[in-house]
Amino acid sequence: MRHLTYCLLALLINSLPVASSLAQSDAIPADAQRVTRTVRPEAIRNHMRILANDSLRGRKPGTPGFDMAADYVTKQLKALGLKPAGENGTYRQDVPLRRWQVNEATSSLALVVNGREQPLVYGKQFIFSPSPDHATSNVTAPVVFVGYGVSAPELDYDDYTGIDVKGKIVAFVNGAPATFPSNQRAYYSSSKAENAAAHGAVGTLAFSLPSDLRNRIETAAPRARQGTYRWVDKMGKPQRTYPAIQGAASLSDSAARLLFANAGTSFKDVITNAQKNRPQAFPLNVSVRMQTQTNVVENVPGYNVVAMLPGSDPALKDEYIVYVAHMDHLGVGRPVKGDSIYNGAHDNASGVAIILETARLFTSLEKAPRRSILFVGVTGEEMGLLGSDYFASNPTVPKDKIVANLTLDMPFFFHALLDIVPYGAQHSSLDREVRQAAGFVGVQISPDPIPEQTVFMRSDHFSFVRQGIPALFIKSGSQTGNPNLDGTKLNLEWRATIYHSPQDDMNQPFDFKSAAKHVQLQFLTGYLTAQTDQRPVWNKGDFFGTKFGKTSE
The missing domain is CATH 3.50.30.30 (Glucose Oxidase; domain 1)
Structure with missing residues (x-):
């Protein structure tokens, strides 16, 4: 009977529209609640299909495939009405890479x-x-x-x-x-x-x-x-x-x-x-x-894509929340099971697609948030977080005005999204915003289930931590709603068999309703952070705040 109950619960969760799982919250204005409910799972799928298509040949920096991906991202951001925030009035920031x-x-x-x-x-x-x-x-x-x-x-x-x-x-x-x-x-x-x-x-x-x-x-x-x-x-x-x-x-x-x-x-x-x-x-x-x-x-002509939604508050519009997802992957390499194109569907066409849909939600607001929002598609993550490190070290806006970073990379949506691991939340006041967003979306917050994978150092958010900027890196937790499906085991098996292989393509059992929840989490966390009177601060005595930034008093 218990097994039947779990199965019925999982079926119910997966059959509900995305919006129906949302709990009401007085902390979130009605307009933001309305926009959150307009998320489109099919849009995430479509973005991923384009970015992970064989024609892009794995999106390696310095190749035509990467240029195609960056061009697609630029056109999407431009179509949303976002302003160029790169160099010389363009959407591009050059990143000189060398091997x-x-x-x-x-x-x-x-x-x-x-x-x-x-x-x-x-x-x-x-x-x-x-x-x-x-x-x-x-x-x-x-x-x-x-x-x-x-x-x-x-x-x-x-x-x-x-x-x-x-x-x-x-x-x-x-x-x-x-x-x-x-x-x-x-x-x-x-x-x-x-x-x-x-x-x-x-x-x-x-x-x-x-x-x-x-x-x-x-x-x-x-x-x-x-x-x-x-x-x-x-x-x-x-x-x-x-x-x-x-x-x-x-x-x-x-x-x-x-x-x-x-x-x-x-x-x-x-x-x-x-x-x-x-x-x-x-x-x-x-x-x-x-x-x-x-x-x-070789010297590689790398570059980031940078776009901005200007803030609405005269005093806070010159401060910035920065969303980041890496556009690059590994290109064409050693054949595995007859396939040599490392498409990078999950790593990280998924993160780029979710950030693009997040950007659409922001532009759907009746009034822009108080702080400005930057959307940055970075290069060279697979080469060692290079594009994000370059941007965080040489931002196209004043560095001291960047108040927070939200990075998305391989969020893992292969099952129902019932809990998340918000890497970085325990180090700064951003914990408050991510908890409010999680409560509204209806997901729990869990500790890191795979600490041996040293996830916190392995994506672009850490480039901002190094510059003393509080950052978040939200990934799915291990709860699945199915007693016969171990989320941690599924994650580790994916890392052992699919990660950085040609099999990371669109022929995987993605759960796009869960991907849509990731959009909602990204949007609400950034929106709430953009609305607060005070900028985020490191927790008093925090290790990363002490080492790289300023802790709260």
């Missing part, structure tokens, strides 16, 4: 013990990351193991305590302690080169726990060989690099074990300590010679 690649034939890595070298095999035992700051680098130095390579004083954790790594190469385990809060775990997993450079290291060696199958050399090598992209400034200097690090390599499990052959602590004990989240640091009694040649492979 570097390691020359494997002239690059090598060897362990040095008692003057004897043991060369490792490129692509099997190690891979190098390109070094945009060093066309050629040759460094030989002792190796020091530094656990996870993390310094987190606010969490009473520091792998560098009591160890001097100046002029040395540091080896560390990928990831961060599982005891860290989800978003800080994501941050510290991704900031190790910066931390190593701050401690005076000249090189890094990264390896994974034996149980971590996501970062194996076998799977990482093909993508690493495609090179590294960065945006460059007007002087041609690459950004988000650490020149002090002269060589950076990832090691296979077997190569990592070789590092510990002469250490005072066994590899087995190292792994046990890491799994128990214990800081650890000690010399490995081995040196490493790293010789790397990095070549500039």
Whole structure:
């Protein structure tokens, strides 16, 4: 009987019109409520069909397919009456991108013990990351193991305590302690080169726990060989690099074990300590010679699309809420199941489509919100959040007037939308607006169900967090309304089998009613934020607010 009840409930939820699930809320003006109910699931589907069509060839920056996508987005925003907010009175902001690649034939890595070298095999035992700051680098130095390579004083954790790594190469385990809060775990997993450079290291060696199958050399090598992209400034200097690090390599499990052959602590004990989240640091009694040649492979003429709905309040119209979705994907690549076009339907034609429909809702209001709204389609997300980082670093409006960012990327609408995970909400006053929007739409708010995926660092909202701007990244939760359908399992299976493959196309079981709810959430959260007297603030003592922005008093 319980199973029958669940099934009937799920059927009822999915059969109701989108608007009928909305609860009334005194906090939301009648006009905004009216507009919210006009959302069109079929419009989201149509946008996605166009953006994920084979003719766009995977929308890789620098290709005609990306230009087609950007042109479509521009025309849609222009047709809504939104004003150009790019450079020189256009809808476009140029983003100069450059790609570097390691020359494997002239690059090598060897362990040095008692003057004897043991060369490792490129692509099997190690891979190098390109070094945009060093066309050629040759460094030989002792190796020091530094656990996870993390310094987190606010969490009473520091792998560098009591160890001097100046002029040395540091080896560390990928990831961060599982005891860290989800978003800080994501941050510290991704900031190790910066931390190593701050401690005076000249090189890094990264390896994974034996149980971590996501970062194996076998799977990482093909993508690493495609090179590294960065945006460059007007002087041609690459950004988000650490020149002090002269060589950076990832090691296979077997190569990592070789590092510990002469250490005072066994590899087995190292792994046990890491799994128990214990800081650890000690010399490995081995040196490493790293010789790397990095070549500039290409310059890519990247660009963002930027449009604006001017605000209606004389005092607040010069402040901005920024909506972002990345237009790019991976282009054409290795065939999988007979298909070589990486369409990126979910990643991220879905986010762009939802933002376009969100923009339509804003333009349907009888009166524009008090603050201005920017809609930005960015390039180079798949290359490392490059378009959003460029915009957040070089915005086409005054940076100090950007009060909040809402990013949408792979929101995951493969089942009924009953709960959401609003990444970033717990860090700022935006939590209030997202909760009001969620209550109106009728969805619950849940914690991160997959903290090991370090989602918080993996999309464009983080480019704004780095600039001290409160940001939100809303994704579907794991509730499905069906006791036989585990939402978290479905999410992980999709990531393991479809993510970044040619099978991410329109032949997937998308639930466009759920996609429509994402539009409503995006619209209402941004609208309510645009209407408040006070701009959003970081929570007092918040980690990200303290590190990058200003916390509330």
